[in-house]
Amino acid sequence: MKKIVLIFAILLSAHQLLHAQQNIKPTAQQLQAGVKTSLARADYSRLLLKNLNITANQKPEVNKLVQEYMAAKQDLNRLDSATYVTRQAVLFNNLKNNLATVLTKEQMAAFMAAKPKTTDKPSFLMVLYY
Secondary structure: OHHHHHHHHHHHHHHHHHHHHHOOOOHHHHHHHHHHHHHHHOOHHHHOOHHHOOOOOOHHHHHHHHHHHHHHHHHHOOOOHHHHHHHHHHHHHHHHHHHHHHOOHHHHHHHHHOOOOOOOOOOHHHHHHO
16 A cells, blocks of 8 residues: 555656646746846836936836837847948937937936947947947
8 A cells, every 4th residue: 555655646746747847938938038027127217327317207208218219229130230220320319319308408418428439348338329
């Protein structure tokens, strides 16, 4: 009787382990889900625009505009470099125009002054501006 209970317990735990492994998402899907979640929760106004002194009222709109810009820019990565440069410039000008409706003149001047040089090390600001 003890052997039957022991065999049943082993089979039951093996079944649970097998079933648990089948419900695991592939690593790429997990990473993609994590990136979408982290982007949705990102506070761009704090993350990359520290020197702008964005108010609590401006923060949601700035975050929304930057998030929309970054999403639109992701689609450009599939294009050739000449097309990318042209379309990225248009996207960035749209971002600047939209931010100008939310930020003060001093904040916009600080935003434009924060533009890194093309020779600087890669950072999120580089991704935003280029």
